[in-house]
Each structure stands twice: as C-alpha cells, then as structure tokens.
Amino acid sequence: MRKALSPVPIAVVCVLLALIALLAYGLASNEPDRGVEQALGRGDAEPAPDLELPKLGGGGNGSLADYRGKVVVLNFWASWCEPCRAESPLLQRWHRRMSASNGTVLGVDMLDITEDAQDFIDQYGLTYPMLKDKDGHGIETFGVVQYPETFVIDRAGRITAVRRGPVDEQFMRTEVGPLL
Amino acid sequence: MRRVALLASLALLALPAAAVAQDCPKTTLGDIEDEVMCPVCGTPLGLASEAPQAQRERAYIERLIARCKSKDQVKQALVAEFGDGVLALPGDQGHDELGDVLVYAVPALGILLAAGGIAFAVVRWRRRGGGPGGRRDATLAGPDGSRLDDDMERYDL
Numbered sequence: 517m518r519k520a521l522s523p524v525p526i527a528v529v530c531v532l533l534a535l536i537a538l539l540a541y542g543l544a545s546n547e548p549d550r551g552v553e554q555a556l557g558r559g560d561a562e563p564a565p566d567l568e569l570p571k572l573g574g575g576g577n578g579s580l581a582d583y584r585g586k587v588v589v590l591n592f593w594a595s596w597c598e599p600c601r602a603e604s605p606l607l608q609r610w611h612r613r614m615s616a617s618n619g620t621v622l623g624v625d626m627l628d629i630t631e632d633a634q635d636f637i638d639q640y641g642l643t644y645p646m647l648k649d650k651d652g653h654g655i656e657t658f659g660v661v662q663y664p665e666t667f668v669i670d671r672a673g674r675i676t677a678v679r680r681g682p683v684d685e686q687f688m689r690t691e692v693g694p695l696l
Numbered sequence: 697m698r699r700v701a702l703l704a705s706l707a708l709l710a711l712p713a714a715a716v717a718q719d720c721p722k723t724t725l726g727d728i729e730d731e732v733m734c735p736v737c738g739t740p741l742g743l744a745s746e747a748p749q750a751q752r753e754r755a756y757i758e759r760l761i762a763r764c765k766s767k768d769q770v771k772q773a774l775v776a777e778f779g780d781g782v783l784a785l786p787g788d789q790g791h792d793e794l795g796d797v798l799v800y801a802v803p804a805l806g807i808l809l810a811a812g813g814i815a816f817a818v819v820r821w822r823r824r825g826g827g828p829g830g831r832r833d834a835t836l837a838g839p840d841g842s843r844l845d846d847d848m849e850r851y852d853l
C-alpha cells in the first residue's frame with residue numbers, strides 16, 4: 517500500500533492520464549465539422565456563414581454578401597491540389613452558364629502562394645471572381661476538411677448542397693441546375 | 697588611349713554587378729525552412745518532407761532568395777501570403793517584446809519548478825524509507841532482521 521502511494525508511481529499515473537487526455541482532446545478537436553451535411557440530411561438548408569476575404573491579386577475585400585440574390589457555387593481550391601486541376605475547366609464552363617442566369621462560381625484560394633494561384637488561373641482561363649484565404653479563416657468558417665470542397669448556395673443565401681472532393685458534371689446538373 | 701578609356705569604362709560598369717554578386721544570395725533555404733511553417737501540413741517546413749504544398753513553399757522561398765531577398769524579407773513575404781501563423785518561432789509573431797521574453801521564460805521556469813518538485817518529492821520519499829535501501833535498513837534493524845541473520849548464518853548463505 518505504501519509502495520502504491522509513493523510519489524514515483526503517482527507521478528507516472530498522472531503523466532499517463534495527462535497523455536491520454538491530450539490524445540482524446542487532439543482526436544476530438546480534429547473531428548471534421550459535419551454540421552452542413554447533418555442539416556442537409558434532415559432536409560434543412562442552413563444559412564451560409566458570412567465570409568469576407570481579400571480579393572486574390574488585390575483590390576480590396578470581397579464577401580459572400582456581395583452575391584446575395586445570386587446562386588453561388590463556392591469553391592475552395594489551391595494551386596498545388598491535383599483534383600482542383602481536374603474540376604477547374606468544368607467550373608469555368610458552369611460559371612459561363614450561370615452568369616446568364618444571375619449566378620456565379622466564387623473561388624476561394626486556400627493557404628496558397630499568390631503567384632502560383634495566378635499561374636493556375638491563367639493556365640485554365642478562369643474568369644470567375646476569386647478570394648484569397650491566406651490564414652485559413654474561410655476554411656474554419658465553412659468547416660473545410662479537404663481539397664477541393666464546393667458549397668452550393670441558393671438565392672436566399674442558404675447552403676443547399678456540399679461536395680467534399682472535386683465536383684463533376686452530374687453534381688452540377690443535379691445540385692446547381694435546378695436553382696438557376 | 698581609346699583602348700585604355702574603353703577598358704576603364706568596362707571596369708566601371710562591372711563594379712556594381714560584382715558588388716551585387718557579392719551580396720547575393722543573402723540567405724539559404726536551409727536557414728529559413730526551420731523557422732517557418734508549412735501552413736497546410738501544420739509542421740515546420742523543414743519537417744514537411746515531400747508534401748506538394750511544402751514543395752511549392754520551398755520553391756517560392758528559393759525564388760525570393762534568387763531575387764536577393766534577405767531572410768527577414770523572405771519571412772515578411774511569407775507572412776503576406778499566409779499570415780503570422782507561418783512563423784514557426786514563437787518570438788517571431790507580433791511585436792510584443794515582453795511576450796517574446798515570456799514565451800521562452802515561462803516554459804523554462806515551468807521545467808525548473810517541475811524538476812525541483814520531483815527532486816524534492818524523491819528526496820523526501822527516500823528519507824521516509826520509501827526507497828529500496830531505506831526499506832532494507834528498516835527491516836534489518838528489527839527482530840526479523842536478527843532472525844534473518846541467524847538463518848543466513850545457519851544455512852551458510
């Protein structure tokens with residue numbers, strides 16, 4: 517009994533408990549935010565959080581609120597992300613189609629180097645507006661967990677669909693087409 | 697005479713270029729990558745190995761070094777791209793001098809206090825006979841100790 521209450525075993529137990537608590541905290545805090553999917557699963561469309569970021573390449577800030585009343589395909593991407601390359605031509609085609617129906621694709625370049633992002637935009641001839649999320653503020657706001665991710669926002673500013681990973685023609689037709 | 701003048705002019709033209717070549721590069725990738733983060737990887741850039749985003753960041757730093765930027769200028773450019781969080785050294789973030797001192801002093805003080813506390817606890821525990829030596833002495837001092845000595849003598853141990 518005396519041996520069990522001695523300081524060294526107590527210290528070891530305390531350190532082990534602290535490590536287990538730290539591990540549990542790390543796992544809990546890295547759990548992806550699936551609130552949007554849960555709401556969509558219940559048939560609810562949650563209002564999109566406000567997002568204000570600098571415009572890529574300068575010229576002040578841009579905000580989701582600037583597009584209120586439009587259908588917005590909010591696409592989080594980065595120039596080093598390979599799947600982003602695959603979906604960019606599709607997004608550009610849909611941006612042209614959406615522009616005729618009061619809609620837009622809005623790109624958010626995440627944690628990226630501006631020069632690389634501009635090269636990417638030039639390479640794919642992207643003409644839709646772009647914001648720069650330099651420190652991950654937008655990622656936190658929208659609970660982005662991978663690259664790329666796309667949120668479809670209706671004219672009332674509610675999120676009606678989300679795609680974790682690259683979008684394809686089927687997703688755009690199913691989720692964006694009916695809103696236009 | 698004209699040849700001498702031409703040579704002198706060429707030498708004058710070469711002087712600034714030589715001075716620039718001596719000043720450049722002002723830093724190295726290896727000197728910087730342990731002091732900045734790979735923001736997507738969440739680790740210092742030096743530990744981020746072959747992740748594509750880390751490779752892009754290294755390439756960007758090398759481009760800046762080739763443009764003759766100093767270490768501080770490279771760090772400033774990275775902050776402009778990624779925010780203060782790209783700086784790996786705690787003292788690099790912000791301009792709070794007291795905070796810069798405290799960020800190193802507080803953990804050091806904590807380690808010293810913890811080490812002192814553990815040393816104090818161990819010394820106290822040993823004095824109370826908690827250690828292997830202490831327990832043997834206590835046992836030998838009692839009647840069981842005498843019996844043990846007798847048994848050891850009897851069995852020639």
